[in-house]
Amino acid sequence: MEEIQFTINGTSRKINVHGDRALLWVLRTDLGLTGTKYGCGEGLCGACTVLVDDTAVRSCQTAVREIRGKEVVTIEGLAVSGKLHPVQKAFMEHDALQCGYCTPGMILQATAFLRRNSEPSTADIIDAMEDNLCRCGAHNRIVHAIQTAAREMKGGN
Amino acid sequence: MKPDHAFHEPVPGFQVTRREFLKLTGSSLLVFFTVGQLPFSPQDAEGKPLPTDFNAFLKIGLDGRVSCFTGKIEMGQGVITSLAQMLADELDVSLDSVDMVMGDTDLCPWDMGTFGSRTTRFFGPPLRAAAVEARAVLLELASERLHVPVRKLNVENGEVFEKTQPLNRVAYARLTQGKRIERHLSRPVKVKDPSEFKIMNRPELRRDAFEKVTGKAGYAGDIHLPGMLYASILRPPAHGARLLSADVSEAERIEEVRVVRDGDLIAVLHDHPDVAEAALPKIKAEFEQPKSDLSDKTIFDHLLKVAPAGSVLESGGNLQAGEREAKLRFDATYLNSYVAHAPIEPHTATVRVEGNRATVWPSSQTPFRAKEEAAQALGIPVENVRVISPFVGGGFGGKTRNLQVGEAARLARLTGRPVQVAWSRKEEFFYDSFRPAAVVKIRSGGTEHGAIRFWDYHVYFAGDGGAAQFYRIPNHRTVSYGRGWGGTPGSHPFATGAWRAPANNTNTFARESQIDIMAAQAKMDPLVFRLRNLADERMKRVLKAAAEKFGWKKSPVPSGRGRGIACGTNSGTYVATIAEVEVEKRSGAISVKRVVCAQDMGLSINPEGAAIQVEGCITMGMGYALTEEIHFHGGKVLDLNFDPYEIPRFSWLPRIETVILENPDVPPQGGGEPAIITMGAVLANAVFDACGARLFQLPMTPEGVKKALEAAEDIKLT
Numbered sequence: 050m051e052e053i054q055f056t057i058n059g060t061s062r063k064i065n066v067h068g069d070r071a072l073l074w075v076l077r078t079d080l081g082l083t084g085t086k087y088g089c090g091e092g093l094c095g096a097c098t099v100l101v102d103d104t105a106v107r108s109c110q111t112a113v114r115e116i117r118g119k120e121v122v123t124i125e126g127l128a129v130s131g132k133l134h135p136v137q138k139a140f141m142e143h144d145a146l147q148c149g150y151c152t153p154g155m156i157l158q159a160t161a162f163l164r165r166n167s168e169p170s171t172a173d174i175i176d177a178m179e180d181n182l183c184r185c186g187a188h189n190r191i192v193h194a195i196q197t198a199a200r201e202m203k204g205g206n
Numbered sequence: 207m208k209p210d211h212a213f214h215e216p217v218p219g220f221q222v223t224r225r226e227f228l229k230l231t232g233s234s235l236l237v238f239f240t241v242g243q244l245p246f247s248p249q250d251a252e253g254k255p256l257p258t259d260f261n262a263f264l265k266i267g268l269d270g271r272v273s274c275f276t277g278k279i280e281m282g283q284g285v286i287t288s289l290a291q292m293l294a295d296e297l298d299v300s301l302d303s304v305d306m307v308m309g310d311t312d313l314c315p316w317d318m319g320t321f322g323s324r325t326t327r328f329f330g331p332p333l334r335a336a337a338v339e340a341r342a343v344l345l346e347l348a349s350e351r352l353h354v355p356v357r358k359l360n361v362e363n364g365e366v367f368e369k370t371q372p373l374n375r376v377a378y379a380r381l382t383q384g385k386r387i388e389r390h391l392s393r394p395v396k397v398k399d400p401s402e403f404k405i406m407n408r409p410e411l412r413r414d415a416f417e418k419v420t421g422k423a424g425y426a427g428d429i430h431l432p433g434m435l436y437a438s439i440l441r442p443p444a445h446g447a448r449l450l451s452a453d454v455s456e457a458e459r460i461e462e463v464r465v466v467r468d469g470d471l472i473a474v475l476h477d478h479p480d481v482a483e484a485a486l487p488k489i490k491a492e493f494e495q496p497k498s499d500l501s502d503k504t505i506f507d508h509l510l511k512v513a514p515a516g517s518v519l520e521s522g523g524n525l526q527a528g529e530r531e532a533k534l535r536f537d538a539t540y541l542n543s544y545v546a547h548a549p550i551e552p553h554t555a556t557v558r559v560e561g562n563r564a565t566v567w568p569s570s571q572t573p574f575r576a577k578e579e580a581a582q583a584l585g586i587p588v589e590n591v592r593v594i595s596p597f598v599g600g601g602f603g604g605k606t607r608n609l610q611v612g613e614a615a616r617l618a619r620l621t622g623r624p625v626q627v628a629w630s631r632k633e634e635f636f637y638d639s640f641r642p643a644a645v646v647k648i649r650s651g652g653t654e655h656g657a658i659r660f661w662d663y664h665v666y667f668a669g670d671g672g673a674a675q676f677y678r679i680p681n682h683r684t685v686s687y688g689r690g691w692g693g694t695p696g697s698h699p700f701a702t703g704a705w706r707a708p709a710n711n712t713n714t715f716a717r718e719s720q721i722d723i724m725a726a727q728a729k730m731d732p733l734v735f736r737l738r739n740l741a742d743e744r745m746k747r748v749l750k751a752a753a754e755k756f757g758w759k760k761s762p763v764p765s766g767r768g769r770g771i772a773c774g775t776n777s778g779t780y781v782a783t784i785a786e787v788e789v790e791k792r793s794g795a796i797s798v799k800r801v802v803c804a805q806d807m808g809l810s811i812n813p814e815g816a817a818i819q820v821e822g823c824i825t826m827g828m829g830y831a832l833t834e835e836i837h838f839h840g841g842k843v844l845d846l847n848f849d850p851y852e853i854p855r856f857s858w859l860p861r862i863e864t865v866i867l868e869n870p871d872v873p874p875q876g877g878g879e880p881a882i883i884t885m886g887a888v889l890a891n892a893v894f895d896a897c898g899a900r901l902f903q904l905p906m907t908p909e910g911v912k913k914a915l916e917a918a919e920d921i922k923l924t
Contacts, residue, residue, distance in 0.1 A: 074478055078430070083427070085421075086550070087628070088551070089631040090631055094631075124419075124420065137419040137420065140415065147283070147284070147822060148549070150549070150550045180855075184853060187821075187822070188825060189821065189859050
């Protein structure tokens, strides 16, 4: 067991855990943040994607000791004081989801991407989202949602 | 759904509180009236009668919010929106005021399960009838309260008012006081005519999107109960393998890990799922390997060998006479591999046992079946089990089987603690009930002028759905061998089951490929050929609609343009699809550029939702058409994650255009499955049009394309 300090959704936390445990399970079971999903356990589907220091990472492939001192944002922490993030809003407006299970990972993957590329082409978006899997087939709507969010984020939101 | 909905109670899990439960079921009664019956046949083809009392379907709360009770679950297909639209429109309340209560076996009417595009078709009519009867009763109550005859009243947004004096009004909520409505009608009331719709047949965004984009939506694995243990279960290396011995001593020595053994069920449990998972390999188990040598290479010969006698699904005319009249003939065999459901959420269940009662939160398309399965596993009466359905993270037919529920129930009993069983991705692939591998043999023929004269169709192990052809063919026969899913004893090496549009994907691939081949033989445009051989006006209409949207230009095939067409019916819906592909000859890679799909589904409750389902079908259909295939050998499943087993990705996506045809006079038909049936054939036909390579096996792998290209070398593009 080791003490690990990090910031989770804007709040500083200290937890005592085995440092090699996967961040995914620490989030889901120790911290009760169940919006982050298990999909494949091998970093192949992206359902477990979270932000670590603004970068999208696969929490099933991230040991919790790797986040020491870092800032973690999960889907629960994306909306700020009740205001949805433009990506969340755009997913709703475009009906860019069906079963919703891959949605948190999709949104966080897209959010990290848009923070680095504020004027993405469709090809850029597809490239960024390629390794996030959706079985229901919401792909085209997700691309459109990300385009909409990009426009809104560029507008200063 | 609103925060007061049963899914959104605070921990523990998604349980409805006692007070909420009383509120929802209206255990305290106030108003008493006569008892009537809903004006529809209670036998709705679902296997058990639905309740005749409309209170079983809806409840008006003191606050004016309306709960809608359905045994159906929400797995992405969108009935959380469309059922609410039906209820709101017939009851004349706002859509926003409806809260869906889904798949809770204590609160909702019995239901066979959410599959087969049945919700709108079979649950929709009784729900609408319940709402319209409730509305009529509420009008009577309002009439008595306001001292105004019913004919002088109107309803809007749950408030009844006098037409000439709108201020003279009373809300539904005041009439019912949050209680059950104990009055019924002796006369049937007609549901609304489409011309009267205010909410149905209008596009609505998903009502569960807010929960789903904020991480608030609860799935079976998100439930955490005090004292709950997560289980990892020892699995055999292959189907048919038998456990010989297991040494659990090393696993038992791990701190706080519990090891449980009950016959062949051996599990390690811990407060954290990852710790349980890490402990599992410490069990030293020996298995006797199965003797089967069957593999994905030998399966088709095997199936033909073990096929039982066929049953004739339909026949007409005289095949021999037809053969004599047919100058152009073609015999072909079509093959289809095992395909996985692969929802992103694996099978999961959380079970709490208290004395001889149990509560189950499963990821299941069949909550009422899960209730029986849990009762059986626990040896308690069925009525002592309550199943509460969270959101389901994709089903596609795969979550009609609930093995994980029995496992979690047994482990909960054995440990005396609530237990969650959440399958790993490997377990999900291993225990999936795959779409059955299948063979279709067709002999057919026609005249040089493109009139089909005979059709002799034999399908093995796919099932009957979509097998019977619908063209105007004078001499024909359709024979089906072996059951669709589950197969016959000794046929499949593992479980098979219903996969989105069961049987129909295989049958439509075979039929529409064969039709295309016949068009090519007759040197006719494949659309013209189909129209010429069709009598069914609805099928012609969807074909023409798709062609118009696409901008179809007539040409014999192969034209080199890479355009394919296919059509079919499923769940009462007519569908026609046109696709445009590019084939890279050197690698054999197929890329899909554009797909246009026209669908006549009768009255569409939510055209937006219908379009989304079509898009989902097209996307998922590209998977079984192009890459998806379970490799196996001797009972071992070789594809156990998304690296060998490739499902569609963003870069695959074509431009998708959907046409939902207006046909409000036909009652609503299925929407979750129809469009997927055409994807095998439409892409196979487009590939043929692109390069002259005819593929007879799905998936159409690059190797398959290259082989077909070699075979087609002498085919000249027109």
